[in-house]
Amino acid sequence: MNELKEKKGHSFLDFAYQMYKSMKTNEINLVYEGEVTQEITKTFTSLTERSLAKTEESNMVQRKVFHVMVECLQNISKHADSLEGEEEKRGIVMVSHGKESYNIITGNVIKNEKIPTLKESLEKVNSLDKENLSALYKKQMREGRISEKGGAGLGLIDIAKKTGSKLDYQFKALNNDVSFFILTSTVKRK
């Protein structure tokens, strides 16, 4: 029994070390898996804001990273679905940076039935250039309404507009009912 416990302890230390190393090599600034609430959103965005403020990064880039994080996290806290037996809105959040850009990666469970509509929105946004994104944003602001969940249907358009990058996404099927939706937003460093 004790032996087993010890072994487990070691493998966890290994895991923690491997993770530390891999975070260092991949220049990951933040990783989180768990419930995503407004409190969590505020905490992570201000954490990232403060750590970016210490860098040489331009205000513009800092602001864009902050902005994308808020939209992605609020998307999760408003729209994420749950695995059976879970109540809360959960998700993963990762922020990494390389020479060229910051990547904000978020992931959450989504009901398979919602995928076609979301995919359509993502493809639509990805098909537009800056000018047309701005036109779509204005149209949606005028015609849209704040939903019961508090969303305005503007988040994805805005991320694409502010970052100037295509939205990179994937759906990984978890079972017949739900999938895992991963969204990568890229903010270029200039």
Added chain:
Amino acid sequence: MEVINIKGTEDTPNVILDKENGKFEISGRSLPEDVNMFFEPIMDWIDEYSEDPLDKTVFDFKLEYFNTASSKVILDILLKFEEIVEDGKEVIVKWHYHEDEEDMLEAGEEYADIVEIPFEYIVLED
């Protein structure tokens, strides 16, 4: 008219609506979880104000950051002031932004495209 003076927090803006002193200002950050709940009293105040507005209203927007849900509510606010313009009164929006934050300037220009209210763009120094 009653004065609205809301102190900002890390996710809600400062709001001053003071008819007597002719001060109308939103500043700081706006990313509340529930935008409708936060802005409801502000909308109600503007509805009441538009029944008997000043001859000239100067509204200062000094936002450093707002999320997309807030952007929709800001448009709703501007649309209410547009009605005041349609009723023959003067309204000016002063849109403040930091020089290195083009996105904020762009946001103001987008609003100016949509609503029939004159916008002035002012660079914030600090």
